[in-house]
Amino acid sequence: MSEEMMEITEELTIPQLFLHQCKRYGSGKVAMREKEFGIWIPHTWQDYLDNVKYLCLGMVSLGLKKGDKVAMIGDNRPEGVWAEMAAMCAGAIPVWLFQDCMMEEVKYIIDHSDSRFFVGETQEEVDKALAIMPDCPKLQYVIWDDPKGMRRYHQEFLVSIKKVQELGKELEKKEPDLFENLIKDGHGGDVCLLFYTSGTTALPKGALLTHWNMLSMGRSLMSVDPCYDADDFVSYLPFAWIGEQMMSISCGLQIGYTLNFPEEPETAQHNIREIGPHVMFAAPRLYEGLTRQVQVKYLDSTWIKRKAYELATKIGYYVAELQFDKKPIAWHWKALKYFAHVIMQKKLKDHLGMSRLRHCYTGGAAMGPDHFRFFHALGVNLKQIYGQTEIAGISVVHRDGDIKFDTVGTPLPETEVKIREDGEIISKSPSVFIGYYKNEEATEKTLKDGWLFSGDTGFIDEDGHLVVFDRSKDVMVLNDDRPFAPQYLESRLKFSPYVQDAWVIGDKLPYVTAVMCIDYSVVGKWADENKINYTSYPELSQNKKVYDLIQKQIEQANKDLPEPARIRKFVNLFKAFDADDDELTRTSKLRRGFMGERYKNIVEFLYKDEDKVHLDMTITYEDGRTQRIKTDLLIQKIEEGE
């Protein structure tokens, strides 16, 4: 086998690349690690190959054919990647579902995608599959991998991964060349993934991506920010998110870096610290969480530590500002920056698992400039990514040394980005998808002459950077007819550690208002320190003192904003926004249209001369149970000149 890296061509498929890499690295290199039973368990490329091979042949002997869909659900773990790769090797098309999907969504996606196989992790996923089976007649086999709780399940269509692999071994004895022939059979233009986008408006749509789409995207990204096969990457965001596929499959396979899987989703932060990844990609929510965590820990620490933090942060911000402006950094500032690194940043980065980080990306939604500055001041090379599932994840990215926190950077090689007259961003590249599954109408709307119509508005600035304004339909018109992006204000609000989420309202209305969700743990702690009694989130959120606290945060965010864009009234919601209530998409974007409908009452009262709004509504728990809530919410006015 050749020692070199394989060239990415239009003919190449992901399984062909996979086979090549497995043979190249063999049992001499670790392909993935998983923390289990408290220790990191490595799997070499040879293990990876064997597991995928037998799983693939096993599914083939159960009747999997080229073009079949295989639905998958579960936490990030080696078995998940094996199953995905195995399906691809057989020429089938994996369909990932978010692990916290409600039953209705699971049913819709399985049925719409015509899945014949379902690969779940534990009893929980198997239960989901069993519940939808009567409504999804095309589903034939349910494969599971964790035996816990499965002792009473004896249905014939339930098969364990181990059992499937045994079937695979038997088939290999009969047809030793079958696996490699299956792989040879593929073509780069074949569909390799069916991706259901978490629509902010309607039912999810299934985007069809080819091998060439995925691999060309990975190649372009790697040409901007090279990675190396000695790198580590921690895979802990849902596989059903294109960003994770992009890093774990397209880039990971091309470069051959090690994928690391945390023990449990709850231990991810701790496990990231243990690994110290070289590259990271996450949605803004994660970085917002980290910022909040740092701010809270800062408030908690001793005097001397707080002073060290303040000093180092001041230096950090100053130097970061120089870098943003592309101004030279004088030697004494370099020395001070090193000092800041030694006294604080080094330690803090270690705690955040960022000590070895070469570059990290944020994408999927807008991130506020405050958060961006915060990470750069810490010396973390955080970059914005712009793209969508339909273009295999990414089309525009910041380049090293050319970072502007209000832009998303410049297009990747081989990618063209244009702005139409109405401001819509359109792009063209080898990674543009081939259409939506069973949805001609949507495909025609999105895909015209090879150009992908994003539905986002924006412009290209004087340096050639793309500025994404917002989803076209989300852009607000203020009372002085100026356009305004609510996301901008929301991300400013979220820079406060006390604010978990915010929803800014004010399109074509006399003034701007906001619905706020407090951060339960941070505000709860603040309440403890201020001797405020409370029993639950709803009670804490309605406390007058908490209202005053939140008002201060809003006033902070209101500063330097033009008069009409300032928030005039707000209400603290009795719960945090949740994807289970359809308020957020599975990738944590606000579904504004839906929210406007759901909280019509609140919006109405925010524009009346009232100080209270009565609410009577139903909320949904993760397991689908619902509860009716009746409550009064206070409305607080923010006076001028305060």
Added chain:
Amino acid sequence: MVQGGELKEGDTILKIEDIDMYFGKVAALAGVSLEVKKGEIHSIIGPNGAGKTVMMNCINGLYRPQKGNIYFKGENINHLSPHKRAELGIGRTFQKLELYGGMTVLDNIRMGSHIHLKSGILSGSMYVGKTKNEEIKEREFIEEEIIDLLEIESIRDHVAHMLPYGLQKRVELGRALALRPELILLDEPMAGLNLEEVEDMARFILDINEEERWRTTCVLVEHDMGVVMDISHNVLVLNFGNVIADGAPEEVGKKPEVVKAYLGEEDLYITRR
């Protein structure tokens, strides 16, 4: 009755014969008998003050009944102290948590399995040979069989008292399991838990009872009637220290005296479903 040796499924593992337990002149238990078969979940229910926890304390050796006999695997254990009973394979959890608050979750669980460590003070002080092997094997057991089962990976290094109540209850179950008990006494494992935690706990109890690896016999004291009726093989009903019923849950639930004494009080002990 089988004397010693390995018991089969369905053999009597615990037998209580006509015990009396008085505190001054108050009869907490009056002539109570109970037979627990190996492999079953045997619940004890009754209104507050019925003597349920007293019964647990008698089995576990914290209390010595004034009259009657208690046999564990055919052996009379009347005279044995609690730690001797633990050595025989009787583990328990407490209604009010009895964790070592200042220690980590892992150390708490390790404490439960301490009884199985055999190496001496010399090799222990140097952590060589036998001690090291033993410690590693023990840790493997705890990680693979207990922490994984109870899904407490994310808190293994947390200090016990800093945890929410529901998790502390789980840790306590973990510590009892580390003893590898043949019989586990669970004193109100669901009390004070929210609905989700109750469901988790019920699943864990079923797991330790049914999973090939464990097959642990459970004596369960519980107020949540939904759980008791769902997961028990047999139910014993106590009222003011007297047994008023003993049998399969569906039969017991129908008895008028049980309904009157306990199940009738819907407002007090309403099931959470």
